Amino acid sequence: MxxxxxxxxxxxxxxxxxxxxxxxxxxxxxxxxxxCTACHQADGSGKNVPGGESWPRLAGLDxxxxxxxxxxYQSGERSNxxxxxxxxxxxxxxxxxxAAYYASLPATQGDGGEDAGEAMLKRGKQLAERxxxxxxxxxxxxxxGPGNRGAGEVFPGIAGQHAGYIKAQLQAWKAGTxxxxxxxxxxSIARRMxxxxxQAVAAWLAGQKAVAN
Amino acid sequence: MIRTLTxxxxxxxxxxxxxxxxxxxxTQQYIDTLAELGYPxxxxxxxxxxxxxxxxxxxxxxxPELKRVIRRGHxxxxxxxxxxxxxxxxxxxxxxxxxxxxxxxFSAPIWPAAVTLPDFRGKNAHVNNLEERIAGCFTYSMxxxxxxxxxxxxxxxxxxxxxxxxxxxxxxxxxIYGRGFPAPERPEELSYARGEAAFQEKxxxxxxxxxxxxxxxxxxxFPATWGDMSNNWGAGMVxxxxxxxxxxxxxxxxxxxxxxxxxxxxIAYYMSxxxxxxxxxxxxxxxxxxxxxxxxxxxxxxxxxxxxTDGHLLGDHSNLGGKPFLKPDTVRPRTFE
Numbered sequence: 336m337x338x339x340x341x342x343x344x345x346x347x348x349x350x351x352x353x354x355x356x357x358x359x360x361x362x363x364x365x366x367x368x369x370x371c372t373a374c375h376q377a378d379g380s381g382k383n384v385p386g387g388e389s390w391p392r393l394a395g396l397d398x399x400x401x402x403x404x405x406x407x408y409q410s411g412e413r414s415n416x417x418x419x420x421x422x423x424x425x426x427x428x429x430x431x432x433x434a435a436y437y438a439s440l441p442a443t444q445g446d447g448g449e450d451a452g453e454a455m456l457k458r459g460k461q462l463a464e465r466x467x468x469x470x471x472x473x474x475x476x477x478x479x480g481p482g483n484r485g486a487g488e489v490f491p492g493i494a495g496q497h498a499g500y501i502k503a504q505l506q507a508w509k510a511g512t513x514x515x516x517x518x519x520x521x522x523s524i525a526r527r528m529x530x531x532x533x534q535a536v537a538a539w540l541a542g543q544k545a546v547a548n
Numbered sequence: 549m550i551r552t553l554t555x556x557x558x559x560x561x562x563x564x565x566x567x568x569x570x571x572x573x574x575t576q577q578y579i580d581t582l583a584e585l586g587y588p589x590x591x592x593x594x595x596x597x598x599x600x601x602x603x604x605x606x607x608x609x610x611x612p613e614l615k616r617v618i619r620r621g622h623x624x625x626x627x628x629x630x631x632x633x634x635x636x637x638x639x640x641x642x643x644x645x646x647x648x649x650x651x652x653x654f655s656a657p658i659w660p661a662a663v664t665l666p667d668f669r670g671k672n673a674h675v676n677n678l679e680e681r682i683a684g685c686f687t688y689s690m691x692x693x694x695x696x697x698x699x700x701x702x703x704x705x706x707x708x709x710x711x712x713x714x715x716x717x718x719x720x721x722x723x724i725y726g727r728g729f730p731a732p733e734r735p736e737e738l739s740y741a742r743g744e745a746a747f748q749e750k751x752x753x754x755x756x757x758x759x760x761x762x763x764x765x766x767x768x769x770f771p772a773t774w775g776d777m778s779n780n781w782g783a784g785m786v787x788x789x790x791x792x793x794x795x796x797x798x799x800x801x802x803x804x805x806x807x808x809x810x811x812x813x814x815i816a817y818y819m820s821x822x823x824x825x826x827x828x829x830x831x832x833x834x835x836x837x838x839x840x841x842x843x844x845x846x847x848x849x850x851x852x853x854x855x856x857t858d859g860h861l862l863g864d865h866s867n868l869g870g871k872p873f874l875k876p877d878t879v880r881p882r883t884f885e
Contacts, residue, residue, distance in 0.1 A: 465626075465649065469578070469601075481767040484764075490769075
């Protein structure tokens, strides 16, 4: 939580910093997460839905990251029609509990990269691990950490996330419909990625080993 | 600009004029991309070089064994932490400062070292070759001990530098486009308070409130900007103009040239006013060390100066950070006599 007050202050959300101190309880979270399972599944694995809206894996994601997303859905910083009503059902304690619960679950494997060809996976791996500096696309790894398994509270694990979800989020950043990242760190990269780049990196990441962070 | 480039590209031989035109177009695209990112376009007489990539290496006709050594050099460069405890005693990788695997202009691209050295270097007042220049980074920026001259790792790192300089003439006459970390013009006044506020607002999400950076699974994600795990007081980055140039041209990651000049300098000034491991040239007395190193180096840093906010004398300590020695034995004068 150490870093959040500064960021929230910068966003004019100082009031949330006190709320972010609410301590989560994974057992209570398991009960509160009942409303989440229809999409995110009982094991938090989510679901890759080709041609539709994919539901992200939550199992093993950082608790503070999950809590921030839920707060952002409530405040409108992040918007998603399917997610908003559910986020609004949760009070501060439930947000902390649900976040703690999903963070405690073992990470499950992502889907959606199975059909990608060799060239696409090669491009995806390059973007994830080394980036493409000729287009100033820095590697995913440079923020999402070793193996793209996540770094701290701000940069979520993306290895083993569903390809459909990664693709949709990068497209949303590119289009400017998602912008709840600190200082546009993700947006500025996503806007330099072609549709093929997004497809490639999503496919490659989905096939990587997911680990709880 | 295109015309200038055409002349430059064609100056070798007309036989390759078709290739030269294609090369011209690539160069123009390269410059256009950089211009979109806010970098200046090359001045008329500047040397523009697009370093080859690791993919180009695989496609090249170099000896397979040489390719293997260059790959090793690239691996050491981008994951220098594999030498932790042996040559590296802080959280830095070479690529922490030299972004884009050492290829990016305005991020101290490393290939110029391969074509401009050996040369006289003011910092140590003698002629340095490429290996000694690399050793300097290990000594100061990595707060460590360089791999032995001629060792496998040193040869591999040198080979990677030289590969990136492929096709550039040795000792080029022209100034090099994007060399070093060109600093924006220094504003009239630098402010610690503004620098601190800007650091907390724009840098701390990655580098931490305390400049400690972030490590995950024993690997550096975000390097420490000061403190025990950052570069020591002898590293080029402690010069305020160098830090300002690095920040302006490269930070926040993915958003080069997004900070205004005043912000970049204020952040650099704030960062440079924090403690870090002792300069390996330390004599045991900060004022004496400052006197001996002022002209070629510390006149640009905050070393040996009093911090305005609390009266702390910067560099007045014998903290070596994570390493058990002050000075590696590669730091020594050469006389060539």
